[in-house]
Amino acid sequence: MWEETVDCISREALEAVIAAIYHSYSGEEREMLLPTTLAQVSPRVFWSLVWLYHDDPDIVTIEQCLSTLMPHLDWSFLHKRKRVLSEKAMENKRQQQQHNDDDNEEAAQEAVRAVESAMEQQLENYHANQEERRERAARAALSRHEANETTTTVQKQEWKLVTPTERDDEELQECIATTTTTNGNHHQDVSTILAALHSLDIYNWRQLANARAETIRQATNVSQNVVERWMDYAQVQSLEEMIVEICNGNVNAVQVLRDEARTGTIQDLSLWKNMPDLLCSSAPSLALMGVGVEEVRTWCRRAQNVMEKWEWVQWYATPVE
Numbered sequence: 001m002w003e004e005t006v007d008c009i010s011r012e013a014l015e016a017v018i019a020a021i022y023h024s025y026s027g028e029e030r031e032m033l034l035p036t037t038l039a040q041v042s043p044r045v046f047w048s049l050v051w052l053y054h055d056d057p058d059i060v061t062i063e064q065c066l067s068t069l070m071p072h073l074d075w076s077f078l079h080k081r082k083r084v085l086s087e088k089a090m091e092n093k094r095q096q097q098q099h100n101d102d103d104n105e106e107a108a109q110e111a112v113r114a115v116e117s118a119m120e121q122q123l124e125n126y127h128a129n130q131e132e133r134r135e136r137a138a139r140a141a142l143s144r145h146e147a148n149e150t151t152t153t154v155q156k157q158e159w160k161l162v163t164p165t166e167r168d169d170e171e172l173q174e175c176i177a178t179t180t181t182t183n184g185n186h187h188q189d190v191s192t193i194l195a196a197l198h199s200l201d202i203y204n205w206r207q208l209a210n211a212r213a214e215t216i217r218q219a220t221n222v223s224q225n226v227v228e229r230w231m232d233y234a235q236v237q238s239l240e241e242m243i244v245e246i247c248n249g250n251v252n253a254v255q256v257l258r259d260e261a262r263t264g265t266i267q268d269l270s271l272w273k274n275m276p277d278l279l280c281s282s283a284p285s286l287a288l289m290g291v292g293v294e295e296v297r298t299w300c301r302r303a304q305n306v307m308e309k310w311e312w313v314q315w316y317a318t319p320v321e
Contacts, residue, residue, distance in 0.1 A: 008051045011052060014048050034078065050065070164206055165201075169203075172204065175230045175237075197220070205233075206238045235312055235313075243264070243269065246269065256285045261279055261283040263279065265313075266306050267313060270304040272296075273301055276297040279296055
């Protein structure tokens with residue numbers, strides 16, 4: 001039995017490859033995106049599509065994969081019936097294309113490979129900057145924690161996680177740009193989207209993370225799928241800030257919990273609420289930092305309170321390697 005192994009590319013890279021092919025051709029030339037043709041031109045793109053939706057029972061064809069991945073594009077050409085040519089016309093067409101087929105196929109494959117390569121480089125740069133973004137989120141959380149230090153002792157005892165209201169369009173733009181493939185004027189202008197979000201009192205990714213997707217969809221007039229991807233990104237970024245705030249702005253302690261105890265999210269931390277001593281044992285560097293069991297117990301209880309307030313926090317856990 002013959003088998004083929006391919007390295008699947010990420011959703012972001014896949015969107016860019018498909019968009020590049022779609023916008024580079026028109027009419028019949030877009031038939032490169034037909035399932036049988038795509039499988040020949042780029043098995044990597046083909047199987048990446050299959051893998052992306054392999055666990056969705058409602059998506060069973062490549063056509064459905066494409067229309068779900070890029071719902072804003074016109075995929076009607078995938079369902080058009082091919083014209084039936086006469087025998088003579090078919091022979092003429094065969095002769096005309098005979099000398100060009102090999103060159104065209106190689107050119108198409110090279111174009112796809114070039115886009116894949118460029119996108120992989122872009123994603124490598126993205127991941128290289130991941131630590132920088134994490135540090136930025138931690139600094140923001142620490143700043144907000146220090147600002148809250150002016151509260152009274154009673155207020156501290158009644159700790160609660162407060163969603164910031166500061167306007168940060170850079171955060172919102174990062175959510176939009178990271179999760180939406182753009183090409184020319186095929187998407188709403190970012191300023192229009194920002195204005196719609198502001199009308200909903202959404203000024204930063206913490207507020208976006210807590211919002212309702214349907215409300216945003218109606219205000220921005222974009223698909224539910226796109227809105228949910230904005231929110232997914234906002235939630236992942238918000239988690240970094242929120243867990244630092246839960247841990248009294250102790251960025252180093254958060255890093256120790258993540259590295260030594262595989263406890264890098266609010267859900268992870270809440271699971272230790274009845275056994276903080278074991279968590280401290282799993283992260284021995286906490287003691288060296290002067291963090292004791294009672295302080296960790298407080299963090300765990302706070303994490304549980306946050307879980308009860310925002311359901312989406314429950315969706316994220318540190319992967320087990």
